[in-house]
Amino acid sequence: MLTAILAAFLGGIILNFMPCVFPVISLKALGLLHHQGDSNRARTEGSGFLLGVVVTMLALAGLLLALRAEGTAVGWGFQLQSPLVIGILALIVLGAALNLLGVFEVGLSLQRAGEISVGRGVFVRSALTGALAIVVATPCSAPFMAGAIGFALVQPPAVALGIFLALALGFAAPFTLVSFFPAIASRLPRPGAWMDILKRGLAFPMLGAFAWLVWVLAQQAGTTALAAILASAVVVSFTAWLYGIAQRRRLMGRSFKVLLTITVALFLGAVVPLPNVLQAGAEPTAAPQTATAVAPVKWSPHTVNELRGHGKAIFVNFTASWCITCQVNDRTSLSTDAVKQALTRTNTVYMVADSTKFNADIDDAMSTFGQGGLPLYVVYPADGSAPKVLPQVLTPSIVINALNQASGKKT
Known part of the structure; x- marks a missing residue:
């Protein structure tokens, strides 16, 4: 403790x-x-x-x-x-x-x-x-x-x-x-x-x-939610501008009350409909994929159990659109040519576990590995032995060495 x-x-x-x-x-x-x-x-x-x-x-x-x-x-x-x-x-x-x-x-x-x-x-x-x-x-x-x-x-x-x-x-x-x-x-x-x-x-x-938050929202809930948040942003910005005018001019009396009423009405008009629009506009999104030479496989506990111990290493990328560390690791390590070549050379199965939206199986799996948050990278050896958890901040060499060890191949 x-x-x-x-x-x-x-x-x-x-x-x-x-x-x-x-x-x-x-x-x-x-x-x-x-x-x-x-x-x-x-x-x-x-x-x-x-x-x-x-x-x-x-x-x-x-x-x-x-x-x-x-x-x-x-x-x-x-x-x-x-x-x-x-x-x-x-x-x-x-x-x-x-x-x-x-x-x-x-x-x-x-x-x-x-x-x-x-x-x-x-x-x-x-x-x-x-x-x-x-x-x-x-x-x-x-x-x-x-x-x-x-x-x-x-x-x-x-x-x-x-x-x-x-x-x-x-x-x-x-x-x-x-x-x-x-x-x-x-x-x-x-x-x-x-x-x-x-x-x-x-x-x-x-x-x-x-x-960034608008981009994450688009990944989660699709184009309808994107349109809703952009429209709300315009209204909120206009509301802030009106409020700023009242502050600078020190408007008082009836003029201020009218302006305040308009401001509050605009703000509520932008925010109140959001819950219904965002939920109604929710649509399935594709898992965030690393641009690897190996075609990503959608993660599931069943798929992992089926593929383990059959002569191929498995690399699982637990990620989410809202996880900034995940996105940085994707760009600086997992998308590099060296890692792409290592995935191909070692014939590793590359899997993506997308937690952008709630997925109970993913959270259960993370708890199994003693991890309370993203990112999480797990490598399953080709011989079916115990999996290895990689550091949360990756470098290409860390990934390549782990793939070589898991596949039993030398550099």
Whole structure:
């Protein structure tokens, strides 16, 4: 248990450097720069972020454990298997990008537009950013993390929550330490006019995250859902623009009430129909396939059992469209010419287990290997002996060596 707690804490720290988390973490770095020289405000930022991370992590972990206790085989990142969650998260990220671009401001009253709110406003916004960071982080699985989560999912609830708490503390640790120790914060650049340029520049990683979420939604639910989320994005953007006009002009009285009514009506008109549209538009999608020379075979427990021990090695790629680490491994390792040639030369059966949508068999198989999250790569030797689990971050040499060993062929 102590090993799993330490692994979760280290995995949480590493998670800060994964590509899916960068857009949100950059928001907190900007917040620290705003409060440099004011230790109280910096501590408020750090405390809010820590609380948001811990509460959201424990809430997700509690829901995950409850679902598993009821017999539903779900794992880390389970909420991203829902098109509705993906759609709502995409609109939230879009709203954050528009805020960074200055279309509107968050937490400012109409009478104080342009001022920096302090105290409780800073704490709440930091807590919400921490919550968003955890939700966005779930597609990623850092080194040390998957094994710790896999161990947690087969433990009693108290032990499991302790491991997830360690993961949350590790994730929040770097930012919280900088917030609470002025000596570290003093090494950051001085605030200035350049920060306004940086703020707008950071909107583009958020827009990139929005584009990625829209792509994932299209993989999950098809073109109808894609059209719905793009139309909602236009309406939400227009709503934000109207709200920004009200803030800048400090509209009051009847004019503001009319504008506010229009804004709320537009926003509700975009968001309320989403659940029905996304579910109705759901259609089967093809499994994400690596461009290998070997034709991919759709994974199933039955197919694996049929093919094992018949003189061919089997390589199983447990992946999902929303798993960024999976996509990076596909591009940097599994799609390389060297790996393609190794698959052909060793006559390996290449299988794809697609978890973009919920698949109980895949989650059961991952639990069997002690893995709580994607990616997962398993190589079954040609002689039918015990399978081997590869690291979550691949290189071509790791894959090629594993294929050579599994097939009994030399390089």
